[in-house]
Amino acid sequence: METNLLAQPLRLPNGSTIRNRLAKAAMSETLASYANRPTPKLIGLYRRWASSGIGLLITGNVMIDRRALGEPSNVALEDEADLPMLQQWARAATDQGAAIWIQLNHPGKQATKGLNAGTLAPSAVPFREDMAALFETPREATHAEIEDIIQRFGRSAAICKKAGFSGVQIHGAHGYLVSQFLSPHHNRRNDQWGGTPENRRRFVLAVYAEIRRQVGSDFTVAIKLNSADFQRGGFTEEESLATMQALVDAGIDLIEISGGTYEAPAMSGAIQQPQKASTVAREAYFLEFAEKARASLKVPLMVTGGFRSVAGMNAALRSGALDVIGLARLLAIDPDAPATLLRGHDSPVRVRPIKTGIPMVDRAGIMEIFWYTLQLGRIAGGGDPRPNESGLWAFLKAATKSGWGTFRTRRQRARA
Template sequence: MTASSPEENLLNRPLYLPNGSAIRNRLAKAAMSETLGTYDNHPTLKLVELYRRWSASGIGLLITGNVMIDRRALGEPGNVVIEDETDLPLLHKWARAATGHGAAIWVQLNHPGKQSTKGLNHSNLAPSAVPFRKDMASLFETPREATTAEIEEIIQRFGRSAAICKKAGFSGVQIHGAHGYLINQFLSPHHNRRTDEWGGSPEKRRRFVLAVYREIRRQVGTDFPVGIKLNSADFQHGGFTEQESMATIQALAEAGIDLIEISGGTYEAPAMSGSLKETQKASTVAREAYFLEFAEKVRASINVPLMVTGGFRSAAAMNAALRSGALDVIGLARLLAIDPDAPAALLQGKDSAQRVRPITTGIKQIDQMGVMEILWYALQLKRIASGGDPKPNESGLWAFAKSVLKSGWGTFRTRRARA
């Protein structure tokens, strides 16, 4: 980075990625699960409307939420699945909704592994047959261990989905390697207890993510941006550690990854929502970003573009983080669900009038699970996608009740659509 005056708004600077492509500024919309697909997993015009609204705000990069690579492996009802070219015309409209306003749009590709609620899929696979913690076992079934053939098929599917995204006109793809989904499960010694070539040591546990990246790169070429979302740590006993994350980032940087987004946590330990004590140190509160300290450690030894998501609220803190050189892109998620026009203000050095707040139901068991950080915000996205405005003060309990009913109906419809 070149030197800058304290008055300069660094959010307006373009970013040039290792493969030569550019992002028009340093603001990115991080992935949020929209669940705006049909119950048989096709994209809809609501996604077109949602991303058109965000792109018009002036934001540099839009990353879609939770697009699955296999219709047999869904994370939730309403996921979009890209496994063939059936939806190419609508995918093209979705891409153009963003690029037509000058933003880049990357599709986040994912496989849930074990992290899918009971009844949604016929069965769930994972690196090893490790159950969820006791208080979540009623919601998530114990997965079966994936076979070598299944692992190899999943790798091929990631590549195929990425190639279709490129053909549809999207600007890039992001591999979801965080938050407890399948790639994160392979990286974690808690979830991955294999003793074959896919587990047993940190090197073997990261073989899967490297294979996914290389297959995607093989199918899309060097001119198409490929990024990854990766945990700094799982914040879970026996899980993926900072040391292992650092080694994984080094391996991905050497392999040629274009952008690494740093996050953390899983459904069982949701650090990405800021709900864990580890993310609430005084230094974190002062600097706003949850994972900035880890980004500084990465930047000290690894030269790869970094994006940090989680906790940022003010233009001043975003500029301070960029000025420090610890990161290259500011990731925003929940703020854009309650203020889809926030980037327009931030790019002028002004703060959004809205503030992200903890979403609770008042029911301790539910609030400890962190699910409201997904369910409540998903309802706001649906309002924007329908041409309306979000309701920042909506009741958490009401949103939970509405979401539970919708999820149950959605699971039934999804299973029926695949019958």
């Protein structure tokens, strides 16, 4: 084959370098304690991935507020109490030459019932009817709460820098709080935080500015953004491009392109629109949007979702539409895949749709979290994943764990 572009290093705008073009995109690990503190399992998991030769590792959701979790056993990063463990986590990657970025997040309304004392969002917009049993209607955030959340993003980023992580990624996609502020479906405010596209992106720009203020210009700050929400009245491609340009103007170091929410899970490939055969052959879900972004944006772009082969990854890089190939589910079932890909060979393991046979569960796309999270736990414990595990069995096991985890989390919080 032609030169394997996957092996080429990438220099970011802040001057830092990623050793190759393969990145592990964020996946929810839920390997923290019930007090939301990092554990040795996270160190083992990331050490295994870093040993594969991958260039960049982006962690799963790390929450900026212990009162606002997305799932039980999320890491929450509010202060320096866990700095020694965080330093070990960072070194698990950096000692082997991989960059590692913490993904910082606030779930907003996208937290299951009972996990938190309540949920907030830009506006009090409920989930669609068939998901109302799982997610409560949020209350509208006050101006003081919005300012507090912005400060928390900055504080958490500063702790990441002190711990030795290579950077942070703001989670601005998939229907979480930053994404909610950007979407006219979720954000129906008429103050400075909503009402117009410019006001709706004020929150993400304020989050970025506060992080940059606290970490300086040499620390990597990236963002994951939706190309669109794929919901009626939601965030559009035009608004996404305008938001990306505003972030580039502000100094963002890399943009990862994704799409969808829990209600419309495009990030899992579950709601892809009909496409021409030539488009399907190009593999990546959001490659066409990346081409639109590349036409106007002068910033490194990362695309995650749909890549299956070395040929497809190289073709995408060769097109110039993107700079980094994001892999997620493949690395949960083949943690050594980067070494194979960097040698120019395809992984022998194939990502497959995970179904339970329960319509509500399968439509929501939550098995893209539950099933793969179980595999991550096995790798973290020193074992190997089970690529052929039953979706229904995994759902029942994960649902039981989630229910118990919610109970333990609430009990832990009550004792604090």
